[in-house]
Amino acid sequence: MRLPERPAARLGLTALLGAAGVLCFAPFGLFWLAPAVWGGLFALLRAGRSARAGAASGFAFGLGFFLCGVSWVHVSLSVFGGMPWWLAGPAAVLFCAVLALFPALAGGLFGRWRPAGFVGQALLFGALFAAVDWLRGWIFTGFPWLAIGYTQSPPSPLAGFAPLLGVHGLSLLVALSGALLLRWRIGLPALLVLAAAGFGLGRIGWTQPDGEPLSVALIQGNVAQEMKFRPESFIRTLTLYRDLVAQHPARLTLLPETALPSFAGHLPPGYLDELRDLAAAAGGDLIVGTLTGDPGGAYYNSALSLGASAPQVYSKQHLVPFGEFIPPGFAWFMAYANIPMSSFSRGPAGQPPLAVSGRRVAVDICYEDVFGEEIIQALPAAGLLANLSNTAWFGRSLAQPQHLQIARMRAVETGRPMLRATNTGMTAIIEADGRLQGVLEPFTTGVLQGSVRAYAGSTPYVRYGNLPALMLMLCCGLAGALPVRRKSK
Secondary structure (H helix, E strand, C coil): CCCCCCHHHHHHHHHHHHHHHHHHCCCCCCHHHHHHHHHHHHHHHHHCCCHHHHHHHHHHHHHHHHHHHCCHHHHHHHHHCCCCHHHHHHHHHHHHHHHHHHHHHHHHHHHHHCCCCHHHHHHHHHHHHHHHHHHHCCHHHCCCCCCHHHHHCCCCHHHHHHHHHHHHHHHHHHHHHHHHCCCHHHHHHHHHHHHHHHHHHCCCCCCEEEEEEEEEEEEECCCCHHHHCCHHHHHHHHHHHHHHHHHCCCCEEECCCCCCCCEHHHCCCCHHHHHHHHHHHCCCEEEEEEEEECCCCCEEEEEEEEECCCCEEEECCCCCECCCECCCCCHHHHCCCCCCCCCCCCCCCCCCCEEECCEEEEEEEHHHHHCHHHHHHHCCCCCEEEEEECHHHHCCCCHHHHHHHHHHHHHHHHCCCEEEEECCCCCEEECCCCCEEEECCCCCCEEEEEEEEEEECCCHHHHHCCHHHHHHHHHHHHHHHHHHHHHHC
């Protein structure tokens, strides 16, 4: 592969390659392109001769990647957050630049520890880029969006590895196989073997159906974000959801995150009783997003169950920085934004699954389903996963199909169906193998009805979380870097 000789031209090519990497994710879904993209990055890093050159290449790749992949951050800040354009634009670019520091770290370490042999270089490259994706998932509360492994959500054959290694294990497989493709006589057979193995693993029933099918109704209200918290829209929103529940009875009904944009105790008298009676009349329960508080003044982003079962509450534990809580020292930043309800308290740890409709349901709210190791804390007790979301904050952007892709990966990792009820999209029923049973058109008002079965048992990922993937990264990294240490000694 002939690469540009001028450093500036090479960095420009690297940024364009990063931008092309977004095509491997939803809604484009070119999963087969991912090894070629990260293989191209490997080739560019090999052309560098220092840790500084590697860090620059990694940063350029990351900046192109995140500027194109999470550009919807600007929409939330400027359009719905009310931040002036002269601040929202630089803030979004700065956010992407911070994210780009992670591939810059991987590139710099590759340049510093680069082995002499090709296979060692490929092993080190795969381990480093998978590791920084994992690191990005927990440092500063975590932002693991667009981890490399999400490119291999169904229908990719590599999705069969997800119940064993999780999304970060898939990141390692993609980066490593892409690097090996530079020597196609090694890389192509390796990629074909991985695809065949993934296809075979995908046929294994790690979990089993448990109980009879359950009728479900997932409600998408399509309430415009700019109208959601306005007093003149309040009664209209409540009426909309009550009528949709009444018109579409099911054993389990899900409404979106903050579907009821008020504290539960401040709703009109009798409203929650109406919802409870409608759910009970169908012989089941309803889970709705609302706000709850405690006598100490704390308030929570919560999911409340109503119906034939005893009322229960799940309160969101993993909050979004700036959107749901203000990091220390950033009060000045929030003064320029108009984000309602941006000082939530964190829900208690160890909350049990909700016992509704004769099943146990592991509920998570919006951004929480990005964190696979947090989702499995409610398993294997829960037989179903449920996500209540409101991505209206991000407008008509890539955020919604990307979020659906993330939810599909959680289903495959855990061997559990995932039910998604969203305000503006994408409301979906996801089977335990990640296939879509049904999905509503975004930015429409509607109800998705279907039938699901709870699942029992545990995948290896449910038992061990990210540990196997991290051990595999460590082994690959050591196998690549140790020859350098022996040579230096």
